[in-house]
Amino acid sequence: MISDALDPDLLRAYVSVCRHGSLSRAAEQAGRAQSALSMQMRRLEDLLGKRLLRRTGRGVVPTPEGELFLGYATRILSLGEEAVARLGERPASDPVRIGLAEEIAISTLPEALGRLRRAWPDLRLDVVVDHSIAIAERWRDGDLDLAVATCSAFTGDAAGTWDVELLWAAGIDSEPDPAQPLDIIVYSEPCLWRRRMLEVLVESGRDYRVTLTSQSIAAIRAAVENGLGVALMTAECVRPETMRVLPPSASVPQPLIVQYGLYAPDRPNAAARAAMELLAQSLRATASPGRNYQAAGFAVVDKGR
Numbered sequence: 001m002i003s004d005a006l007d008p009d010l011l012r013a014y015v016s017v018c019r020h021g022s023l024s025r026a027a028e029q030a031g032r033a034q035s036a037l038s039m040q041m042r043r044l045e046d047l048l049g050k051r052l053l054r055r056t057g058r059g060v061v062p063t064p065e066g067e068l069f070l071g072y073a074t075r076i077l078s079l080g081e082e083a084v085a086r087l088g089e090r091p092a093s094d095p096v097r098i099g100l101a102e103e104i105a106i107s108t109l110p111e112a113l114g115r116l117r118r119a120w121p122d123l124r125l126d127v128v129v130d131h132s133i134a135i136a137e138r139w140r141d142g143d144l145d146l147a148v149a150t151c152s153a154f155t156g157d158a159a160g161t162w163d164v165e166l167l168w169a170a171g172i173d174s175e176p177d178p179a180q181p182l183d184i185i186v187y188s189e190p191c192l193w194r195r196r197m198l199e200v201l202v203e204s205g206r207d208y209r210v211t212l213t214s215q216s217i218a219a220i221r222a223a224v225e226n227g228l229g230v231a232l233m234t235a236e237c238v239r240p241e242t243m244r245v246l247p248p249s250a251s252v253p254q255p256l257i258v259q260y261g262l263y264a265p266d267r268p269n270a271a272a273r274a275a276m277e278l279l280a281q282s283l284r285a286t287a288s289p290g291r292n293y294q295a296a297g298f299a300v301v302d303k304g305r
Contacts, residue, residue: 022059095124158261178250181207183229
């Protein structure tokens with residue numbers, strides 16, 4: 001007999017709370033009241049007879065038992081997605097050509113593609129990871145079936161959009177001096193993040209000097225961790241054990257918001273549609289906490305219907 005604790009709605013709610021590290025942010029993401037989500041967490045703990053979440057000054061974190069259950073919950077939900085996909089329409093044999101912007105293709109989006117591949121082992125994927133401008137050029141040339149990149153690099157409408165917050169990240173022990181030029185670490189041109197970063201520093205009157213330039217996210221993260229300067233990063237890229245997010249101050253401006261889009265054909269085939277749906281699920285997880293998805297226009301639309 002399947003335990004009531006394995007109710008998919010409870011599992012999804014629990015995974016969301018763990019990913020966001022906050023009941024309020026998870027509730028906002030789901031468009032629900034925080035009290036309703038709190039009741040679900042208490043019900044889950046009662047059903048399991050274990051305490052799963054521990055409150056901290058910054059939100060909630062899983063207990064040791066919660067960490068164990070999180071692994072099982074993630075696997076159960078993934079298996080459910082695979083079962084539905086395998087029993088559904090089989091994808092076409094043609095490869096699905098997908099372009100991902102490098103700055104956000106860290107873990108969430110590749111994880112979605114991994115789930116797609118496990119659901120359809122025979123599916124052929126052709127994935128290109130590059131900066132947003134290059135991805136947009138490939139899309140315009142017809143070389144991609146799906147693309148995920150900065151909206152400002154495209155001319156057409158996206159199937160779905162969402163906002164990503166770019167945070168000012170520094171080494172764990174770094175403290176920029178507002179009286180000195182800000183040491184910054186930037187992406188190589190062409191890069192829309194770099195342009196926005198320099199624009200906002202100029203607008204705020206903040207002096208700066210570029211200490212390192214690279215197209216590699218790994219190189220930029222290593223430079224930040226070793227105190228070479230600050231960089232713009234998504235929350236996903238910030239390692240809390242070696243880095244910290246700088247609050248708005250005389251040293252750094254407010255975080256930036258950049259809109260990304262999921263671009264798809266008017267009539268996607270079965271394989272492209274499956275990839276589109278899984279990417280959409282992951283994009284919801286990467287969106288900035290507290291954003292109103294409906295107001296932000298996030299919706300994967302099947303324009304062929």
